């Protein structure tokens with residue numbers, strides 16, 4: 458095997474042809490002419506679609522030794538390809554229905570070959586067109602609760618869990634999140650990215666000590682609370698959907714961290730889309746109708762996630778010492794409070810930090826975009842400040858309703 462080399466379309470074809478002709482993989486018949494093109498739109502990696510003469514296709518995802526969106530000035534470990542493949546395999550073994558299928562992984566070339574999900578849509582693209590997915594909440598709640606529970610102390614022996622924590626140690630990618638989520642937005646930093654008309658709001662955030670205290674608690678929890686194997690980047694660009702299917706991709710930020718982080722990130726992205734609709738859907742009734750759907754999705758995800766976790770703890774806990782009456786409720790209350798905080802942090806970092814969301818950036822009218830950005834900052838701030846008093850779903854929903862117009 459040759460040393461690592463960044464692929465172009467021809468190299469991707471040659472690589473797959475070798476796998477097929479040497480019978481290491483059988484997703485294409487041998488002897489076929491293959492074609493390929495690169496179409497990655499994420500921040501970090503190359504994505505090739507490789508197609509055979511019958512139009513069967515697979516996705517080849519390769520890590521570059523740097524962050525694609527910034528260039529070679531931001532070197533980044535190739536080990537993220539291993540983490541991504543191994544999280545997909547771990548989560549796929551627990552929740553195959555909701556996890557993209559890995560067909561092949563090469564450590565040397567830092568690449569994974571995945572099932573082609575191009576028959577589905579990326580959730581963010583669909584939500585930017587106000588499309589509704591009635592089963593999304595059920596699917597995401599099931600994926601997060603099951604992958605979360607079966608990688609937690611409730612189910613794993615302490616020895617097995619510690620071995621997994623070690624396997625999924627992901628310091629470079631975690632540092633990106635630590636910086637972009639919890640540090641940059643709260644200080645003056647060259648990576649921050651916001652219009653000058655937002656300077657007053659940014660100054661207020663950066664001077665708000667109560668807010669920075671809550672962010673410090675959230676960051677400390679992210680740094681030092683290996684509760685379960687997280688997806689690590691549960692935003693709307695990491696989820697493929699149609700009316701009946703939901704598939705998670707792109708868990709290269711996966712590591713053992715606080716359970717509330719993934720669900721908080723997911724709900725944060727639904728709220729970003731909710732707020733952005735003021736700049737997209739002009740008709741008030743149509744906008745309200747769509748936003749009501751998003752709120753139902755948030756409510757259902759939160760409720761089903763809590764219910765499923767409580768049921769899994771009640772019926773499947775293997776460590777008897779974690780089973781006294783009341784512990785499950787105590788545990789979940791803390792997880793859900795964390796989730797509200799992480800949700801708020803996602804709103805703020807996507808508004809003033811390095812990595813934005815197209816939901817907001819695609820609003821063409823400058824004033825409308827600015828109004829939305831002010832709302833996401835205010836909402837994010839209130840979620841972070843009030844997270845610890847959100848003791849149940851009613852408190853969370855009242856907080857949301859009081860902040861959303």
Ligand SMILES: Nc1ncnc2c1ncn2[C@@H]1O[C@H](COP(=O)(O)OP(=O)(O)O)[C@@H](O)[C@H]1O
Nearest residue numbers: 498499500501502504516571572573574575707
């Ligand atoms: N399994 C897949 N099937 C079809 N398209 C995919 C698949 N995985 C990724 N893509 C496409 O590539 C894009 C970037 O993928 P992603 O994994 O998010 O890359 P990055 O790690 O660079 O963010 C997605 O938005 C999607 O369009």
Ligand SMILES: CSC[C@H]1O[C@H](OP(=O)(O)O)[C@H](O)[C@@H]1O
Nearest residue numbers: 499500501524637690694707812
């Ligand atoms: C320089 S990484 C910024 C940002 O990008 C990641 O998302 P994705 O790779 O899916 O585009 C992640 O959210 C990081 O915070």
